[in-house]
Amino acid sequence: MDRITFKVNGIYYSVGSEVNTDVTLLDYLRRRLRLPGTKYMCLEAGCGACIVTAVRGPDTPPTAVNSCMVLVTSCQGWDITTVEGTGGRLAGYSKVQTTLAEHNGTQCGYCTPGWVMSMHSLFCSRKKLTMLEIEQSFGSNVCRCTGYRPILDAFKQFAIDAPDSKRITDIEDLHICQETKNGCNKTDCEDYDWCVVLKEEVDKSSCIYIKLEDGRDWFRVYALKEALKIISCKDNNSYILVGGNTAKGAYPIFDYPEVLIDITGISELKGFVLDQNLVLGAGSTLTETLDIFKLLSSEKDYFRYLEKLYDHIQMVAHNAVRNVCI
Known part of the structure; x- marks a missing residue:
């Protein structure tokens, strides 16, 4: 067997020695199959413009895949759906596409196919989604035009806890409690993981x-x-x-x-966050910083270098100073 076989929008295709090593699924879809709905953009799995839906095995659910990251030769047995396969002008648009359009969720339109396929994948894999789960899935796609609000409005219509009114509350006003899943009563609460109520609205402390x-x-x-x-x-x-x-x-x-x-x-000035780097809060004391360095250097290999900084800071001042010094 010197070829791999897969389906795209219900049609079987196979590739073999006629493709180069670096041909991605994105390349194949656009250049060989002439399906331009899947977009080129960052080519780093960061923007989501190239997302397609893929069933990668007989017992696996549909999942969103960045086609720019997948070599076409890795698609053996895959069942792939592109945005053209979900609906179009001739065959009729899908519910996801029409809902996004009705809520003005697209402006330049370049990112729209990726959004459609990301949500299509999510809705195919899970039947009962909450508004919170839909919003948490937005990390896979980037849009610079709409400000995300109309996209949120559109896709939250598919949530089981969506309100009866056609208009979802603006994200700035969407007071949903993480614990109860009901409206927030703005009482003192320690859980700010997702709550959109501003912390200062419920914080009893004042200047x-x-x-x-x-x-x-x-x-x-x-x-x-x-x-x-x-x-x-x-x-x-x-x-x-x-x-x-x-x-x-x-x-x-x-x-x-x-x-x-x-x-x-x-x-807000304490603690740390991780993106590609370690970002320390400017208000963290040296003692708190030492604890952070110790934690990360022991748990994450790529932060092992913090052991050296930990040793160095221990030679700075003494405990009583480090406990307050920022």
Whole structure:
């Protein structure tokens, strides 16, 4: 057997020695089969413009696949559906396509086939989807035109918990509780994983203001926007952000500015996030940073280098300073 066989939109195709090593499924669909609905774009599986639906085996569900990442010679036994296979002008458009159009979910249209195929794959693989699950699936596709809201409006129509009205609530106003799945009552809550209610709406903490004896203004803030608001309002006065304040030991302050803003209570400035790199919160203390370095260097091989930084920071100051120094 010197050929591999697969189906595209219900038709069998086979490839063998006539294709080069680097021919991807995307190349084959566009150049050999003349199915241009599947788009070229980033060629890095980042934008989703090239997504197709593939059933990769007899007992596997339909899944979304970035065709730019799959070599056509890897498609043995696959059953592939492109956007042309879901519907079109002559055969009639699918429900996914018409719903997206009705909600004005496309502008330039370049990303639209990828969105359609991503959602088509999701709906084929899972019959009962919630609005939350649909929104969480959006990481596979990028759109620079619509701002995502009309796309959300369109695809959430297929959710089992979608409201009866045709218009889904704007994402900025979509107050759904992660725990109860019902409307958020905006009480104090620790779960901000998905909730679209702004944290400051339910946070009981508020800015503390003290007029000090020497006439200076002291602010203790709990949100970054509070600090920025104070700075913008006090732009004619000098100010200082008070963090660990340990630099005062090395560089004595003989004349404090008129405004002092304590930022140690801002949780947004603490912790870390991972994208391709490690991004540390600017408000994390050296002790907290050491804990982060230790955790990541032990759990992830590509952060093993943090062991060296961990050893270095342990030689900086001492525990009492590192516990407050940022």
